[in-house]
Amino acid sequence: MWWIILWILAFIVLVILHEFWHFTAAKKSWVKVKEFWLWLPPKVTTLWKDKTWTEYTLNWIPLGWFVQLKWEDWADNEENSDPDSFIKAKMWKKLIIVLAWVIMNCITAWVLFTISFTAGMKPMWVLPDWYLWLYSESYVSPSISFLQKQWFISWEVVDWDIIVTSVIWWWVADKLWFQTWTVIKSINWIEISQKNLAETLESISNTTGNAIAYSFSWDTAVNQAEFDCWDDCKLWIVYNTTAWDFEVLEIKYPFHKAMLAAFHEIKAEWDFTMDNLARIWSLIVNWKWTQAINSLSWPVAIVKVWQVMFENLWFVSFLAFVWMISMALAIMNVLPLPALDWWRFWAIIIQKLFRIKEEKFSIVEWYVNSVFLILLLIIWVLIMIKDTTFWWVNIPFFN
Numbered sequence: 001m002w003w004i005i006l007w008i009l010a011f012i013v014l015v016i017l018h019e020f021w022h023f024t025a026a027k028k029s030w031v032k033v034k035e036f037w038l039w040l041p042p043k044v045t046t047l048w049k050d051k052t053w054t055e056y057t058l059n060w061i062p063l064g065w066f067v068q069l070k071w072e073d074w075a076d077n078e079e080n081s082d083p084d085s086f087i088k089a090k091m092w093k094k095l096i097i098v099l100a101w102v103i104m105n106c107i108t109a110w111v112l113f114t115i116s117f118t119a120g121m122k123p124m125w126v127l128p129d130w131y132l133w134l135y136s137e138s139y140v141s142p143s144i145s146f147l148q149k150q151w152f153i154s155w156e157v158v159d160w161d162i163i164v165t166s167v168i169w170w171w172v173a174d175k176l177w178f179q180t181w182t183v184i185k186s187i188n189w190i191e192i193s194q195k196n197l198a199e200t201l202e203s204i205s206n207t208t209g210n211a212i213a214y215s216f217s218w219d220t221a222v223n224q225a226e227f228d229c230w231d232d233c234k235l236w237i238v239y240n241t242t243a244w245d246f247e248v249l250e251i252k253y254p255f256h257k258a259m260l261a262a263f264h265e266i267k268a269e270w271d272f273t274m275d276n277l278a279r280i281w282s283l284i285v286n287w288k289w290t291q292a293i294n295s296l297s298w299p300v301a302i303v304k305v306w307q308v309m310f311e312n313l314w315f316v317s318f319l320a321f322v323w324m325i326s327m328a329l330a331i332m333n334v335l336p337l338p339a340l341d342w343w344r345f346w347a348i349i350i351q352k353l354f355r356i357k358e359e360k361f362s363i364v365e366w367y368v369n370s371v372f373l374i375l376l377l378i379i380w381v382l383i384m385i386k387d388t389t390f391w392w393v394n395i396p397f398f399n
Contacts, residue, residue, distance in 0.1 A: 018101045025100035029093040032070035032084040087358045105330040113262035120252035138268040171236035201233040243388040338372035
């Protein structure tokens with residue numbers, strides 16, 4: 001299970017970098033950093049205290065790293081009026097402190113993607129066109145037609161059969177006794193391929209008694225079975241193209257073109273993430289909460305992807321994957337949700353525009369941020385439980 005340790009270490013580094021840029025920007029702006037937390041309070045012990053009296057503390061709840069600026073301690077509101085408090089800093093300094101990591105993360109990602117595309121890399125995977133009803137122009141996880149347009153596929157692509165490479169325990173495919181190399185022939189007498197699988201499953205959402213025909217690669221006999229679709233209809237299988245369908249060429253550019261490709265990669269990941277979030281939001285507003293939660297995976301499921309990446313692709317592709325995850329974290333932090341960086345960015349501007357008294361505004365903002373932070377942590381835990389049911393164990397009654 002060494003790749004789990006590797007993922008934990010990489011994730012810790014990514015989160016430390018996030019907080020480090022907030023930390024550095026605050027220090028350079030002469031804003032007091034009270035604590036640099038390892039995990040969430042309550043506090044276990046103080047590990048170290050630097051010459052500016054910033055405490056580096058170990059806490060009990062093993063979720064992330066956090067920087068606590070002077071004004072974020074609800075038990076000491078009098079400190080808000082101190083000249084080294086965050087809310088007494090000039091507006092432009094506040095904005096830099098809040099958005100420091102997002103900016104620096106994008107710059108770092110651009111540098112590393114430039115290196116990756118100069119050295120040469122292959123995509124992590126190639127998505128069928130409009131996979132999950134989305135289209136990707138990312139070089140790291142591209143849609144197939146994008147690669148064709150960029151001339152990174154060596155010959156004509158054909159439509160592929162669905163050949164199962166693994167089955168998620170306890171879910172639909174497992175209950176149908178699917179095995180590795182199962183070939184799905186049809187669903188409700190519609191011939192199935194990678195081009196129409198997602199559309200077909202969407203069309204039978206919330207239905208029962210659906211007919212499925214399948215065979216095995218070593219047996220010409222066609223088997224029949226029935227399955228039910230609850231909420232978002234999925235078979236819970238992993239499938240790949242066969243080796244002789246096409247060959248993806250190495251993505252490699254001269255340095256000056258690699259710089260432009262890195263900009264394109266950042267934009268492509270932004271677009272793909274936002275399209276995904278828009279789809280999840282549409283599920284939420286339509287009261288499809290189970291589908292919305294099942295559409296999210298983080299961080300447990302990503303460990304399995306990490307294992308496959310590291311075992312099958314070059315290290316440069318693995319490095320690109322790390323920074324793709326880091327980009328996703330940066331993008332999440334520009335969502336206008338309380339407790340996230342972009343919300344705090346707009347809160348600073350609103351307070352300034354409407355000339356709201358800083359001390360009162362900061363107290364209200366602290367409570368709003370605290371409530372939403374708790375909600376986000378609850379959602380995080382639910383997603384971790386959901387991902388765990390896919391990999392290790394089945395938790396009864398948890399869909």
